[in-house]
Amino acid sequence: MNEIGGIRRDRVRTERLQSLHEDDLGALCEATDAAILDGGGFGWLSVPGRQAMERYFRGLLMVPERMLFVARLDGIIVGAAQLVRPPRNNEAQAMSATLMHLYVAPYARGHGLGRLLLLEAEQCARAMGYQILNLDVRETQVEAIRLFQSFGFHQWGVHPSYARTDGRTVRGLFFTKRLQDNERVVPAHPRALSVPIPARGPLSVTGHSLTLYPAIDLKDGACVRLRRGDMDAATVYSDDPGAQARAWAAAGCQWLHVVDLNGAFAGRSANSAAIEAIIANATVPVQLGGGLRDMAGIERWLSAGITRVILGSVAVKNPALVREACRAFPGRIVAGIDARSGQVATEGWAETSEMQAVELGRRMEDAGVAAIIFTEISRDGMLTGIDIAQTAELANALSVPVIASGGVGTAAHLQALRQATAQAPGIEGVIVGRALYDGRVDPAEALRILS
Numbered sequence: 001m002n003e004i005g006g007i008r009r010d011r012v013r014t015e016r017l018q019s020l021h022e023d024d025l026g027a028l029c030e031a032t033d034a035a036i037l038d039g040g041g042f043g044w045l046s047v048p049g050r051q052a053m054e055r056y057f058r059g060l061l062m063v064p065e066r067m068l069f070v071a072r073l074d075g076i077i078v079g080a081a082q083l084v085r086p087p088r089n090n091e092a093q094a095m096s097a098t099l100m101h102l103y104v105a106p107y108a109r110g111h112g113l114g115r116l117l118l119l120e121a122e123q124c125a126r127a128m129g130y131q132i133l134n135l136d137v138r139e140t141q142v143e144a145i146r147l148f149q150s151f152g153f154h155q156w157g158v159h160p161s162y163a164r165t166d167g168r169t170v171r172g173l174f175f176t177k178r179l180q181d182n183e184r185v186v187p188a189h190p191r192a193l194s195v196p197i198p199a200r201g202p203l204s205v206t207g208h209s210l211t212l213y214p215a216i217d218l219k220d221g222a223c224v225r226l227r228r229g230d231m232d233a234a235t236v237y238s239d240d241p242g243a244q245a246r247a248w249a250a251a252g253c254q255w256l257h258v259v260d261l262n263g264a265f266a267g268r269s270a271n272s273a274a275i276e277a278i279i280a281n282a283t284v285p286v287q288l289g290g291g292l293r294d295m296a297g298i299e300r301w302l303s304a305g306i307t308r309v310i311l312g313s314v315a316v317k318n319p320a321l322v323r324e325a326c327r328a329f330p331g332r333i334v335a336g337i338d339a340r341s342g343q344v345a346t347e348g349w350a351e352t353s354e355m356q357a358v359e360l361g362r363r364m365e366d367a368g369v370a371a372i373i374f375t376e377i378s379r380d381g382m383l384t385g386i387d388i389a390q391t392a393e394l395a396n397a398l399s400v401p402v403i404a405s406g407g408v409g410t411a412a413h414l415q416a417l418r419q420a421t422a423q424a425p426g427i428e429g430v431i432v433g434r435a436l437y438d439g440r441v442d443p444a445e446a447l448r449i450l451s
Contacts, residue, residue: 012111013451014120015209017068018371018401018428020057021254021285027077028070029053031105035079038106039140045165062331062370064399069120071104071113079104081117083125085399096132097125102144114147122151124425126179133179138163139171153177210418210450211429213257213287213403214248214436214443216241216278218271220262225434237437242277249283251443256286257373257431263291264312269301279305289336289373293318298325302332310373312336315364316344316355326368334403335364338375339390357390358397365398371428372398375405383409383435388420395426405431411441414449 020028033047047053060066065087071079081102086093099121104113125133135153137144139162149155153175162172216223223238238244245256258278262270268291269275278286289310292298298309315322315335325333337344339357361372374394376387386407395402404417404427414430421427430450435441 011074012072012113012116014069014071014113014116015451016120016124016425017070018061019211019255019285020061024070024077025054025057028057028080031078031080031108032103034105034107035103039165042101042103058331064365067121067124069117069124071108071117073108073111073113078108079113079117081121083121085130095130096134097130099125099133099135102135114144115151118147118151122177122179123422131179133177134175136162136172136174138165139173140165145173148175151177210414210421210427211255211403212253212443212446212450213255213429213431214251214253215405215431215433216244216248216256216258217433218258218260218262218274218290221271221274224261225437235434235437240277241274242281245278245282245286248443252447253443254284255429256282256284258286258288259310260288260290264289267291267293267313269297275301275306276304287334289334293321295321295324295328298329298333302329308332308334308370310334310336311369312338315360319363319367322364322369323367330368331370333369334371334373335361335367335369336373336375337361337364337394338377340377358394361394361398361402365400369400371401371403373403373405373431375431376407383407383440385409385413386417386430388417391417391427392420392424395424398426400426401428402426403429403431408432408435409440410435411445411449414441414446418450 017024029050032042032053036042036044036047057068060068060082065085067083067085069081069083070077082100084098084100086096099118102114102117102121104117122133135148136159137148139145154177155173155175157174159172159174161169163170215225217225218241221239221241222236223241223244224236248256256278258275260269260271260275270291275288285307286305287308287310288301288306289312292301292309292311293314301309309325309332311322311325311333312335315337322333322335337357337360344355344357344360357374364372372394374391376390384407386404388404391402391404408414408430414432417427417430432441432446436443436446
């Protein structure tokens with residue numbers, strides 16, 4: 001049997017986390033509390049309380065420069081690590097990333113999860129093009145130091161008064177590792193400790209896990225799918241949106257993606273009864289787009305139980321509204337960028353603007369959106385595969401997560417997207433519609449490929 005530390009591989013896994021459901025948040029806080037009480041792996045010396053801990057992790061996911069990785073044992077979060085990227089204004093150190101707060105709860109140690117977390121974060125940093133990975137640790141964290149050394153990290157310095165713990169001052173050890181062959185060498189201070197950093201070639205990276213967003217597109221109260229956004233080319237799959245929401249949640253999907261197609265053309269919500277039925281039946285978070293053009297409409301649906309709203313046409317025509325919504329509802333506003341050959345389309349795809357998708361993406365990032373959904377219209381509903389090149393280009397140009405959409409027709413398309421995240425780690429998930437409804441892609445298989 002394939003095991004790690006006596007535990008089957010299918011029981012342990014690591015992933016980058018970009019959204020937090022209540023169960024995951026509770027498990028993450030519990031693991032963190034246990035690590036703090038055990039005296040290692042996190043900044044707090046005493047447990048701050050659950051409310052403060054929850055605020056910390058929710059806020060962390062809103063910081064573009066921080067990436068959160070978690071370790072799971074039997075599906076439950078038992079450890080975490082953070083990868084910190086330099087801010088955009090720090091061009092002098094743009095080649096370096098920093099690893100922080102790597103820990104596994106005491107009750108889950110001995111299964112190799114620390115190694116898996118470190119490997120996940122290191123591979124992600126390498127895939128993003130970082131040449132150097134830095135970290136620092138208290139000298140009392142003996143097991144962590146052994147782990148870092150076993151991964152080829154080299155100690156380059158010591159801070160004599162690094163931290164105060166248990167009533168005494170302890171030293172801090174500074175480590176670094178070269179991730180790429182073509183490191184840009186920065187001369188060290190003449191008095192700095194000089195330790196050679198051997199070059200290592202890139203490791204094989206297969207990409208990180210992705211979120212599956214099954215699409216529920218609403219037209220005249222029914223669940224439909226369009227071809228290339230053509231309202232006259234709709235296929236009806238269900239006349240019971242609430243039942244469809246239950247079905248996707250029962251299949252194991254952790255999010256639902258809902259679009260009010262009539263609303264996208266009308267400029268206001270037009271399938272309210274169907275959306276309310278989905279909210280009433282959904283046991284997982286729901287993101288909603290289509291016809292949301294003012295603060296009243298946004299607030300209405302967020303208050304009604306929608307987790308995130310998607311702003312599409314208004315992102316081009318009224319960016320001030322996007323900024324206002326992001327300030328009023330941080331972490332709950334998503335920008336939908338629909339493009340035809342790279343040019344942004346609006347009004348339910350009926351109009352094409354002169355703006356390029358990457359340009360709009362940067363504007364939405366600056367406005368404060370939590371994520372961006374990118375759809376290449378020419379592929380939507382055609383089952384010919386995602387435009388991975390355009391999606392990756394957008395993801396690599398931004399620091400907010402990008403959700404791919406449009407064109408998934410086979411399991412191989414999902415596998416190709418997951419592999420693409422090795423070079424474009426900003427891709428967070430994928431929206432799938434027709435292929436799931438037609439049975440071309442089995443939900444269980446899709447979840448397995450993406451996880």
